Amino acid sequence: MISFKPLLKTLIDKNLSKTEFVEMMKISSSTSAKMWRNEYIAMKIVDDICKKFECALTDVIEYVPDEQK
Known part of the structure; x- marks a missing residue:
């Protein structure tokens, strides 16, 4: 699964x-x-x-294997 946990840390x-x-970011609810x-x-x-924050993809998302949920 994809996790947005790195984005929370970036914020x-x-x-x-x-x-x-x-x-x-003008993101919808x-x-x-x-x-x-x-x-x-x-x-x-x-x-x-990534463009707005001038950061790497890994600062926004990470891959977490399903067995680690």
Whole structure:
């Protein structure tokens, strides 16, 4: 599964709340809800996040094998 846990750490490092992040990125509420539930979202959004924060993909998402849920 894909986890957005690294994004939460990135937000903490940048002193941003989830709400501030969603507003800054202009992400829909349904997309943000999917992110916080570790569900799939469009790669374009992940790309936009990496561009905005000038960070690596690993600062946004990580792969977690299903047996580690």
